[in-house]
Amino acid sequence: MTRISLFLCAVFCTACIGVKYTPDWTSLDSRPLPKWYDEAKFGIFIHWGVFSVPGFGSEWFWWNWKGAHKANYIAYMVKNYPPGFTYADFAPDFHAQFFDPEQWADVFLASGAKYVVLTSKHHEGFTNWGSPNSWNWNSVDNGPHRDLVADLGDAVRKRSLHYGLYSTLFEWFNPLYMSDKQSGFKTQEFVVNKVMPELHNLVNRYKPELIWSDGDWEAPDTYWNSTEFLAWLYNDSPVKDVVVTNDRWGAGCSCKHGGYYNCADKFTPGQPPKHKWEKCTSVDNYSWGYRRNMMLRELMDLPSIIKDMVYTVSLGGNYLLNVGPTAEGMIPPVFEERLRSIGDWMRINGEAIYATEPWKVQTENATVPVWYTSKGSTVYAIFTANPEKAIFQLSTPITTDKTVVTLLGNPEPLKWAPLHISGLILLLPDLPCTPAQAWTIKLDGVN
Template identity: 65%
Template structure:
């Protein structure tokens, strides 16, 4: 066991409880672990990308890499025009103040958005940690910038509202000397992993007991370099969250869409058909960035209708939907992001029955002008349609009706009239609804009972 994290590992073992199946440090064993049920039932999460990149707030959260890694002219010009000569990326850290960060306000907003879990960046590829990492001296939110443990504060606020807490963590750091040295050695050495990555992962788990670990930054090296299977075996066997924690699939360049817990596969992944493995789509309100950009334009943002469409498609195919916002350096979630989140929550307030704890139905989508997507829960089938038919008659080809079939519209009292379609399926008479009665014009849900 490498020096620098042996003590942490011993603490970790002491924190774990005995009992239950033991997993060995290989993918065949680890991939056989059942996914804790809470994740599939949750369906909707909010992603938060927050770090020093919120200070320049320009381009994207990859600002440092684009500026110093690729020396892009636009980024060099931006810094030259706005900051003193000789400015380094480290100079941005004291300006990352989080002065207006109110974790309870965030938690209230995320709950109002309908989120059942929240994932915060504890450390992005820039290496700055949003907690007092013992192996990130002076490059963390306690030693500089906010002088606050942002990971802890948000976690406490979320747990007051019974929202599951996920921690995003980048395995790599673009410019860390130990990582660059390992890279130069063809990843045959693991000094960065054992002196930086592993101590941080153990520290995060033991300190904050996360419900989810959202790993990233894996793509340059295989899982054997990252020590991934050994860490996950400890996480599943002996950690304080061994029975409840969920992880994704970014544990090495060979893992995405193949190994881990649920699959992300790629950013903004859309499978197109029903996968045979639990998955999650991560998306961002700002289509051009995950971190906050002060120069973003309205046309570059997802509107509420696009968000609902992505959510419905994702859940119909058995996925979870993780929607990202990037706060400012002061810790403000800007009003346009709040508005998008609240629109999602308002829609879920009416239609959430068809989303939360639902399962994919035997048919996921109908090819029709009305864009109908299906989910199910027990004997009920839900048909979510994103376009209201002009003649107020909705044809559903896939459900097979019976004499016991009942059709209701979520958010509207009473049952709806229907008849068998001449070819197959149902013809449903939709009610005339004044906008004031059912204001959400972003998609509607029919509950079908007594259909096959």
């Protein structure tokens, strides 16, 4: 074989194999984001674990009780549990006896969400699958005695929803982690014997399309071996072509490295970030996990959720909305109501959300708040309050003689007239009074 033939063969083989990512951020950050994620726009987050049993304060119950020694958590335990009761004693009461993954998946589908992210392991270390590296501190050996990760994944995928898994890196009171931490993270016993085996186990067994990493901030990515894991994930894992990752892979990585950026919980930028991002937030304003004592006034109402989603998508982000199920495996009815109501709105207005891109401007000072998204040559103006008058003005779009204006959910074109340089005045029909208090104007043929 000639040298030229060998060279052409090498080029051909490289093209067949595809790009190989090396375990460094320059290489890993160059990986294109799988298309499905940006098009999905809306997902459901689920915080569920042993912390759902006490149902008090937040999912950080164990740390607030035994780590931060907060007085209200100590008082709660003194009042409601016998002396000597440990956090591990909560696990047998994590029954999940009413957990019906098919019913959950039906609710998520009805919400209009395109992906679902389940907490496979939170900072307490309890795994919602039978992790071989978490003996007796997992949902198969203890509590529900079932594989929650597998059960929900099967139900979600039946409905063609993408399935992702949240997994924390650190565990508050794991002896291996505490020892590594005491060494100044010069040892890696926890990473080698717990973190990496579990991440590989999750990926190989359940093939998640999204890895939502967390619990990274106490140590650098070099301690976590993050780049080595991501290189394997992108090159050789069973989900290498479809998996999406976030940015929580070590202290200082947030908003700098990873597939897309979370930056911080409930991150709300003032302008479109230059990198794909996601806002994660919770229906319960005070907790991600279930709280027994939550009150209606402490929850996001439907107009607030829709406004928050529209703002996020108009700035190019995805919206990940969290609910916290009970220890019995029920999605509280108030959460289900919120999710189904979002779906009612999305069935009419989802065209202005899914697979859209930010427009040249995101908002304008109209008589009511207006946010823009776009899709090809179509622009969507979403107004998040009920106009008080039938005459409505948009100042930014530049119309042409081919411009067509409609209201999503109403097949008849709207009557409109161009303004002098840019913008238009349009006549709105009688708008229905809906709980979402948000409507979308579709503009075809504008600049």
